[in-house]
Amino acid sequence: MSQFDNVSVLKKANVYFDGKVSSRTVVFADGSTKTLGFMQPGEFEFATSQKELMELNGGSWQVLLPGESEWQTMQAGESFTVDANVSFQVKVSEFADYCCSYS
Amino acid sequence: MSQFDNVSVLKKANVYFDGKVSSRTVVFADGSTKTLGFMQPGEFEFATSQKELMELNGGSWQVLLPGESEWQTMQAGESFTVDANVSFQVKVSEFADYCCSYS
Numbered sequence: 001m002s003q004f005d006n007v008s009v010l011k012k013a014n015v016y017f018d019g020k021v022s023s024r025t026v027v028f029a030d031g032s033t034k035t036l037g038f039m040q041p042g043e044f045e046f047a048t049s050q051k052e053l054m055e056l057n058g059g060s061w062q063v064l065l066p067g068e069s070e071w072q073t074m075q076a077g078e079s080f081t082v083d084a085n086v087s088f089q090v091k092v093s094e095f096a097d098y099c100c101s102y103s
Numbered sequence: 104m105s106q107f108d109n110v111s112v113l114k115k116a117n118v119y120f121d122g123k124v125s126s127r128t129v130v131f132a133d134g135s136t137k138t139l140g141f142m143q144p145g146e147f148e149f150a151t152s153q154k155e156l157m158e159l160n161g162g163s164w165q166v167l168l169p170g171e172s173e174w175q176t177m178q179a180g181e182s183f184t185v186d187a188n189v190s191f192q193v194k195v196s197e198f199a200d201y202c203c204s205y206s
Contacts, residue, residue: 036116
């Protein structure tokens with residue numbers, strides 16, 4: 001699926017880490033939301049409040065998942081999930097174009 | 104209007120200037136498109152192929168419009184238009200969250 005149809009998109013971006021990470025909120029007909037995000041080079045720690053599916057649309061990232069000690073390198077098309085109320089780390093060397101789904 | 108309703112959004116970002124500028128394409132029911140974009144600090148030159156309305160949703164930018172010699176500083180809520188087939192320059196010191204409409 002290359003696009004989301006019949007959705008609403010908030011005009012204002014969500015801005016994190018001084019803008020090195022930004023995202024757009026997409027609202028679906030059933031009220032569920034996803035964010036389409038973009039990360040600049042850097043190292044970022046995120047805390048979850050819901051379970052998240054993080055899909056990499058373009059670019060690459062390294063991910064340190066909760067409780068793990070080894071970074072995983074991922075390319076476009078790869079994804080990972082994290083539970084609610086955990087923290088995970090992402091390192092980006094070029095850019096990362098991603099989609100985050102909440103459940 | 105804080106959101107666009109009943110639209111499609113492309114999952115993959117448009118990436119410019121090594122990711123310092125990225126945008127998301129929004130397609131409306133009538134087939135027209137807008138992009139929701141985000142600029143990191145830097146100085147960027149853009150060439151237009153259509154007339155563009157550039158609205159600043161958040162952050163700030165300085166703009167040098169075609170044929171002008173003075174940079175204009177704009178804040179969130181301000182906008183400018185440029186004709187097709189021209190170039191304009193944008194300087195960003197913090198970030199710029201924008202919407203570009205084509206006609």
